[in-house]
Amino acid sequence: xxxxxxxxxxxxxxxxxxAHWQTVIDHVAQDADVALDYWPYxxxxxxxxLWRRPDLGCVLMCGYPIxxxxxxxxxxxxxxxxxxxxxxxxxYRSDLIVRSESSxxxxxxxxxxxxxxxxxxxxxxxxxxxxxxLRYRSAVRSRLYREMVPxxxxxxxxxxxxxxxxxxxxxxxxxxxxxxxxxAPQITAGIxxxxxxxxxxxxxxxxxxxxxxxxxxxxxxxxxxxxxxxxFAACTAPLGLVxxxxxxxxxxxxxxxRDQAAHAxxxxxxx
Numbered sequence: 001x002x003x004x005x006x007x008x009x010x011x012x013x014x015x016x017x018x019a020h021w022q023t024v025i026d027h028v029a030q031d032a033d034v035a036l037d038y039w040p041y042x043x044x045x046x047x048x049x050l051w052r053r054p055d056l057g058c059v060l061m062c063g064y065p066i067x068x069x070x071x072x073x074x075x076x077x078x079x080x081x082x083x084x085x086x087x088x089x090x091x092y093r094s095d096l097i098v099r100s101e102s103s104x105x106x107x108x109x110x111x112x113x114x115x116x117x118x119x120x121x122x123x124x125x126x127x128x129x130x131x132x133x134l135r136y137r138s139a140v141r142s143r144l145y146r147e148m149v150p151x152x153x154x155x156x157x158x159x160x161x162x163x164x165x166x167x168x169x170x171x172x173x174x175x176x177x178x179x180x181x182x183x184a185p186q187i188t189a190g191i192x193x194x195x196x197x198x199x200x201x202x203x204x205x206x207x208x209x210x211x212x213x214x215x216x217x218x219x220x221x222x223x224x225x226x227x228x229x230x231x232f233a234a235c236t237a238p239l240g241l242v243x244x245x246x247x248x249x250x251x252x253x254x255x256x257x258r259d260q261a262a263h264a265x266x267x268x269x270x271x
Contacts, residue, residue: 004057004211005039007050010203011060011079011239013156013180020238025058027231032222034215043154048121056208058219063201064123064259067252073206074216075251077223077244081175081202090202090245094128094171095193097162104168107195108136114167116149116158117270123255124173125155128197130270131258132171143271150269156180163190171197178240200254204247220246 006025012018022038029036036057041050051061051071058076066075078090085093098104118125133144149167152158158170159180174196181188205223207216226232227243236242262268 003035003037004055004207005053006036006058007039007041008060009041009043009047009050010062011176011179013176014183017179017183017238020235024226024235024239027229027235028219028222028226029058031225031229032215032218034219034222043156046153051206054208054210056206057211058205058207060203061206062121062123062203063252064127064255065121066204066206066249067256068121069249070121072209074209074211075247075249076205076207076216076219078202078204078247078251079175079239079241080243080245081178082240082242083175083178085174085196085199086202087199088242090204090247091199092124092173092175092202093199094124094132094197095174095177096129096132096169096195096197097159097172097177097191098169098194099162099165100190100192102168104194107169110169110194111136111141111144112146113169114147114149115145115270116152116161116167116170118152118154118158118171123200124176125152125158125171126270127255127259127262128200129171130262130267132195132197133270134262134265134267137265137267142267145271148269148271159187159191163187169194175202175240182240183238200258201247201252202245204252205244 008021080090155176223244
């Protein structure tokens with residue numbers, strides 16, 4: 001296979017933001033001397049189908065399915081957000097959001113109401129939320145919500161559902177939240193954050209296992225050096241990034257530990 005694809009759908013919160021991602025990927029690919037074709041893949045097409053393509057060259061993938069080995073991929077590098085909660089590392093978290101006008105002051109205030117999640121292979125939209133709720137469960141309170149709305153697929157569906165009052169609380173990838181607030185603030189108007197989950201490994205760019213090892217090595221090196229390149233600051237300022245961190249499968253083991261903790265507590269689904 002001579003050509004490989006690139007895609008940043010996970011954090012392409014608007015067409016303009018996707019264009020910024022494409023520019024960054026183009027620079028990395030040029031520095032690595034690797035030919036990549038940017039492949040648009042808009043929601044709600046299933047990300048798992050994208051990740052299983054044999055021609056992946058540089059595609060963003062959530063760390064939880066990386067750890068679950070959902071697809072034969074090789075992690076390349078993970079973005080390092082500039083937000084304080086990232087601690088200068090390739091970390092992110094989920095914001096638990098409600099309508100601004102709601103009476104909820106704490107997450108516990110939302111118990112007994114309606115909540116939602118995105119998809120079972122998502123860390124930010126499912127695994128992180130489930131792990132966060134574990135601390136509130138007890139023998140007498142094993143179910144926290146009156147109703148849980150499942151399988152909404154995208155972060156945007158969580159945001160819109162809370163804002164429109166179709167459910168009361170939901171998990172929103174905090175980096176995705178920052179991007180949409182910066183580039184389309186009218187979409188985040190009317191919501192607020194009650195709590196945020198513990199930080200976890202940031203989604204990463206991955207290549208397919210069929211990409212030649214030497215090509216993968218060049219891409220990894222280009223990502224690692226990107227923050228020192230003259231193009232970096234201007235291209236990544238709209239994306240709120242300070243660099244890229246090298247990653248391997250082992251870096252995402254924390255997401256599996258949180259999955260295992262939920263199953264050990266007989267809590268397979270947020271409820």
